[in-house]
Amino acid sequence: MISLDNDTFVLGVGYDAGSIGKFAANYGMTTIGVTVIVLPILLIAGDTDYNELDLVYKVKAGGVQYFAIAAIRDIG
Numbered sequence: 001m002i003s004l005d006n007d008t009f010v011l012g013v014g015y016d017a018g019s020i021g022k023f024a025a026n027y028g029m030t031t032i033g034v035t036v037i038v039l040p041i042l043l044i045a046g047d048t049d050y051n052e053l054d055l056v057y058k059v060k061a062g063g064v065q066y067f068a069i070a071a072i073r074d075i076g
Contacts, residue, residue: 007031021059
């Protein structure tokens with residue numbers, strides 16, 4: 001959603017909980033200034049806001065890294 005003539009900010013925090021894993025939260029907000037085409041073919045007119053909140057959990061067990069993510073998006 002980051003494109004020419006857009007205003008965007010992103011804020012993120014993370015916490016390493018040691019042996020139980022790592023946690024992260026990221027929030028991004030974009031105010032779209034012009035018409036933008038986002039693939040796969042999504043046309044968005046100006047004066048639109050895009051918000052996204054990502055919640056992530058990662059843990060390494062048995063030599064394998066596992067993760068879970070919840071991505072909450074709003075285009076309006």
